[in-house]
Amino acid sequence: MEKADIKEKRQHATGWIPYSYYASAIPDYFANVPLHWHEEFEINYVLHGQGEFLCGEERFIAKDGDIVIATPGLLHAMFHCEKTAVRYETVVFSADMLGIETQDRCNATYIYPLVNGTFGITPHITPDTPHYSELRTCVSTIIDCAKANNPMADLLMKSALMRFFYMLWNGGSVTARDKESRLSEMLRPALQYISDHLTEALTIEQLAKSAHMSESYFMEQFKHLAGMSAIAYVNQLRIRRICELLRTTTLTISQIAFDSGFRNLSNFNRQFRRMMGCTPQEYRKFNSGNKNLLNLSNGCLLTA
Structure with a gap:
């Protein structure tokens, strides 16, 4: 059975614009985000409130200022906490934004393993995470660029993504992933x-x-x-x-x-x-x- 058959049907990225931006609120805009996966990366930034995230089998509460990351192929979902609303922004982007088509030692060592699932990213980034301030700055830039949605902003977004992933690797937030539970x-x-x-x-x-x-x-x-x-x-x-x-x-x-x-x-x-x-x-x-x-x-x- 092909895993690709149960992925989310929505198209988040194209060859011309390899990302999408979403502003969301639970439960104001939608009840929750059902369990799903897609082949793109996803970065969520919590603006206000708190929500319950499920990434793989890791379940946690994310609140103001937290960053939640889903790598390609990872089953994930989001639910609102009882009596608490959450507002957050999401950028879903293709590995093309990271130059995945280029076959060099950097991509082979640090990008391909994230795309194929050999390595995984700690999904919940909090103020206690190493390099949090720089990671948050990168995410802010990424979101602003995604909202701007123009070629010049794409250039800046690519550089912010590269720095973001550099800080994740450098801070120990990327580890070898066991086979799916x-x-x-x-x-x-x-x-x-x-x-x-x-x-x-x-x-x-x-x-x-x-x-x-x-x-x-x-x-x-x-x-x-x-x-x-x-x-x-x-x-x-x-x-x-x-x-x-x-x-x-x-x-x-x-x-x-x-x-x-x-x-x-x-x-x-x-x-x-x-x-x-x-x-x-x-x-x-x-x-x-x-x-x-x-x-x-x-x-x-x-x-x-």
Whole structure:
């Protein structure tokens, strides 16, 4: 089974513009970021509040000023802490920004191992991390350049990224990575099955069977890894898909719901309102034509 089949479908980078910038808030803009992975690097900077991050099997609370890093291929997710909102900025970028296409000793020693997973970066960067002040300055520059989004800013961004990774290596924040944990590996077939059959009827029996586990053990382990039940995870992915279709198509709401895996409209409306804080009709009214939102929004109005 190919790992690439369960990666996030959103395109974050192109050959011409190899990065994307997102301003986010949980739970104001979206309920949470479901478990996923992509082939680009990701840097998150927490502006205000605190949120719970899951990177691999490492779970931690990030707060004001913290930096969270996800390397290519790493399963990661984010959840809001109860009664606490979090606002943060994200830059997702291709290894092309690091000159990965150049075959030299620097890339072979320090960049390729991060891309292929031989080495990993400590995902949670705090004020106690070596070189934190310089790392934070680099991240600030990277974010500003991503927001500027022009060729001159790209040049500065590349230099800031290079310095950022230099400081990570120099400060001991990069270490050899063991092979993917047994739990993550065991659950990947279930994630693959969900991805392949998201618009179809899904049961715990099917998912547990795909992971070669009993139903009770599967439910327990999935919640441990993903931070939510398997059914809640499926519903989040479906609602995420529905939100995009509501924003970008003129299909009827009932057709979108049916095509996204919901067979009962009453259940769909209940799930949508619980997760989004509004009805599908209200969501479409306020967000029609907006194609640039990351993941799920919460509260209909998507202004910062």
